[in-house]
Each structure stands twice: as C-alpha cells, then as structure tokens.
Amino acid sequence: MSCIFSCYYQFLKGFVLLSARVQNFVHTDLNRPAASNKRLKQAAMAQQSGETSTARGGTGSMMCRPGKTTRNPYLNFLRDYRRKNCHLSAVDIVRQGAEQWRRMSDEQKLPYVKIAFYTPLRRRRCPTCTGMSGRMKRSTMRAIARSKAMNRVRVKREKQRER
Numbered sequence: 001m002s003c004i005f006s007c008y009y010q011f012l013k014g015f016v017l018l019s020a021r022v023q024n025f026v027h028t029d030l031n032r033p034a035a036s037n038k039r040l041k042q043a044a045m046a047q048q049s050g051e052t053s054t055a056r057g058g059t060g061s062m063m064c065r066p067g068k069t070t071r072n073p074y075l076n077f078l079r080d081y082r083r084k085n086c087h088l089s090a091v092d093i094v095r096q097g098a099e100q101w102r103r104m105s106d107e108q109k110l111p112y113v114k115i116a117f118y119t120p121l122r123r124r125r126c127p128t129c130t131g132m133s134g135r136m137k138r139s140t141m142r143a144i145a146r147s148k149a150m151n152r153v154r155v156k157r158e159k160q161r162e163r
Helices: 002-031 038-049 073-084 090-103 106-118 138-162
Strands: none
Touching: 073 090, 073 106
C-alpha cells in the first residue's frame, strides 16, 4: 500500500514541476517582444547593409556549414543557397530554396546535375563498425583472436608430446 502512495506522490511531484515549467515558458514567450529575437535582428542588419549573409560567433568569419556535395542535384543547390543566405533559419532555407528550385529551368539546374554526376559514390559502412573508428576493425580483431587460439592449441599439443 505504501508503494502505491510513494509512486503517486512521485507522479504528482513530477506533474507539478512540469506545469511550472510550462507556465514559465508561456509567460516568457508571451511577454517577449518579437524584435528581440536574435535571428530577426541578424536578418535585419544584413538587409540594411546589403549583405546576403551575416557573421556569427563574433570573430567576423562566416559560420555557415553548407555540407558535403552529394549525388542529389537538389541538395547541391541547397548547399549553395545556404551559403548565400546564412542569416535564414534552416526551415526558411529549405522553403525558399525549394520554391526557387521549382522555378528554375533545366539549363539553370544543369551545373548542380553535373556536380551530382561527378561526385563519387560513398561506400557505406555496416552499422556495427561505424563506432569503431578509433579502435581496431572487426576483421583485424578476429584475425588476432584466431592466431591466439591457434597458438593455444599448438602449445597444448607440445605439452602433450613432452609427457
């Protein structure tokens, strides 16, 4: 019986903490003016200065991470679009980039198709070996284990011959 009460107490305690967090979030989100959003400020500053992207991190260098080239022309286009529009959020980049991609003609898409065509295929690793980058691969570990086992068998046979 006491177990039920303690479980119920823990449940109520967690519920009260969760409701307090939700209330804090709602109050801070509703009371915050829209202009205080950091991303909106960066976009406004970029538009005023005429830049297509903004510097992040305070060092003055661009911190956009466009990603690697792929075998998909659309994703290669999004890489370039992301480079040109660093100040946008990821959702806005995808929405506006998709809209622009749909409006492009085949001739305008051709450079991205060429990049995709000449990008080499990446060999996929098995999921169990991906975490073993700093360690030995499974095949190497198996070979070592096999040689140790063979040595044990050889030593055992030599001991039996000596008797």
